[in-house]
Amino acid sequence: MRMGGTVRSPLRFGEDPLLWAAWLYYEEGMTQGDIATRMGVSRASVNAYLADARARGIVSIEIDPDRFRALSIAQSLQDHFNLSDCLVIPSEGGGSPLVDRLGAAGAQLLTRTAQSGDTIAVTWGRTVLSMANSVRTRGLQDLRIVQATGGTTAKTSWTPEACATTLADALGARCIPISAPAIVSSPDMRRLLLREPVIAGQMEVLAEANRIILGISSLRPESTIHSSGFFDAVSAQDYANEAVGSIAGRLISATGEVVDGPLEARTIGIDLDSLGRIPCRIGVAGGMDKVQAILAALRGRLVNVMVTDADTARAILASEGRDIDAPKRAGKPAAALPERVRVKKFLNRTQDAVSETIAGAVLAHEDLLAPIEGAPRALKAVTGPRPGKVGLVIGGGSGHEPGFFGYVGAGLADAVAIGNVFAAPPPDPILAATLAADGGAGVLHIFGNFSGDVMNFEMAAEMAAARGIPVRSVITTDDIASAPVETRAARRGVAGNVFVFKIAGAACDRMLPLERCVELANRATQRCFTMGIALEPGTSLEARRPSFRIGPEEMEIGVGVHGERGIASDRLVGADEATDLIVDRILSEMAPAEGDQVALLVNSLGSTPMMELYIINRRLRQRLRARGVMAHRTLIGHYYTSLDMAGMSITAMLLDDELASLLDHPCHSPAWHHA
């Protein structure tokens, strides 16, 4: 243990784990991992304790805002884009949304820098309104706030009018609106309106602005610009070829130049040339969807003071080819082992690997697998098809062995299509497998949710339909790390495939009709939850090198099954903590009731040995028992691999009586056999 001093008795902290964790973290400077070990709880629990300690006021933290400006990332952004000031806030904060935190940061910056006599122009948007709401009065004199554009008709709360009046109220400033719509019906109308003395006077004030507060909008479909009412007059598609974002109601290109279009001559508000002459141009924006737009504004120097968050800033710099590493906790870096420059493999010619694998598999399992005439990349079950039985076809890329051909056999799939390494099979072998599996009752395709598999299976299904074979598809989406629960359909299908194949194979074997088989397979995929962690990258077969690098003290969380990076890097932890990381996520999504039954798969991604899988399984069962969840059946081993990646995944499928019975149905295939 690397903690100095004497070990204090936990009793000193009474029964309060929050206080104990907070003391160890803030006063003793221990890492969350070490605290977890000390307290005998998971790291996730420590994390929660610390958050609670802050929420309950046990710990209060004050940070000098000026420090943020000294952060290396803010400095890099400032230097790279020659900004006069830059404020970068952390991307993750307790509870409050990024928009509000950016608003608060922008407000802080404005309160600090605004001076008596200023004329401050203000655009509109969620972030700008949030900023206006956070500004505190500081007793400045003779301030004027002027709308940077005309108004909109939108029923949102962040209109130009609202942003300007809110800010003016907060600063005790005079508010000068622009008494005209932002976009008018014709260039002539614009000329007429600008000649109106009231509007002309307001535009004169706008021309005198010495500061401007700018929201920056992306044109992505999810952007609020589309609900702002600003561009209702025109389809944003018209600009899709050039425009990447919008600022002050103008569309801008990737280099921050105005995108000329029919709107330009119909817009009432500050133009980009005049904007560029305002000495202090404060951009307040953040979010990964806005990176392109913010980058454009920075490149075009439309903004010279930037308020954003660390992730966005890092992404902007990365887009410019400047890599800023995520900040790491101080500490001695572990010595790295020498990197393998060439990974040794039992391979002949790399391009023959898949064919030779298939040849070897057919020989090893000749009682179960048979070739399909004329389709070297498809195999069928020796047992299937049976007349009147729904045919089950599975498939995907190679490199997942025993996936996919390992699940072809009695009570499982009737045929399989096999692609190149980590690449979806083309439609032809899928069609051949479909024809081979057809027993006259329709064919069910099951595959993981990857764009290649979806497209090729889709084309094959169309070809089969043209031959009079009805095909239904079930796309698996069990990888909970790959997308949030709200976009479950975007998740990839990984080791949970094994359970979905089993349920569907049993349903087909029981001669259920196609629609029932589809329904059961869908139910299985909805109830499957998988997450993986990798310790070492897989090898690129072509290059015989690791396909990327995982640091000596790091692991990749949320990896898939194609040797790729996960969704995040994290500090390397032991078996129990790694298991907990996954189990916490799975249980929170699955939300099992006490007494529920699950099927478990503790799967090696290739190089992780059985010993580690059993250790993980031990912790997995401890956690489930604590939750009152029973394991109905456990598979453990190499079931769905990612070539030679070192790592594992855990899959849990929440059972009901019907799924449990289908799971127990006999099956006999190369990778799964039970009587």
Next chain:
Amino acid sequence: MHRRGFAPIIVDMQMFTRHDLTLLFRSLAARMDEEQDYLAELDGEIGDADHGVAMSVGFAAAAKALSEDEAAVPMLADGMMLAARALLNEIGATTGPLYASALMRAAQALGATTEIPLARLPEVIIAMSEGIALRGASKPGDKTMIDAWAPAAHAARAGLATDRDVAHILKDAATAAAEGAKATRAMMAVKGRAARLGPRSLGHLDPGAASAAALLDSMAQWVTVRSGPASS
């Protein structure tokens, strides 16, 4: 050949023949072979490093099919279909269906004819872009090959509306594609395998857009050579 009253003698309008289709695909295949390692490296950052091999193998198969069946398949549209099928069945993955759809759409644009004026080649780019957009259901900004193909098609359309010669139009399209590919660095992937990386895909070029830019560049170079030295 005299066309109109006072016009001077004009060299025969240059045609794009079935043999040209073979030659074009051979140079595309050669370029993809050259780019293989670079594309694999790009794909290794955000995908699974197979894009280089897929493009190289796929276009080689298409070129081979086009050479072998040049006599048996004399129509341009049929030739494009042949290339599409060869590519599709050689590589599968995502690239296969997308480029197969692109070439099928181009086949429709070319029609049942053994040759077209070389000046119509920009239409092929437009058709390919449409085919990819339909199959992949991607929009510009999604960090996919469409971010190179859509600007290229836009440039091709703009070029056809003027009297620029075909070599210049294709060069414009290639430049637009290269810029489009470069812009993917600032995009977050929302489609394909890289989408699962979310924000981690930022800062990386999209390999599909990079290979598209290389294809369009190769096409432009081929046309420049094919149409001979610029006359003006």
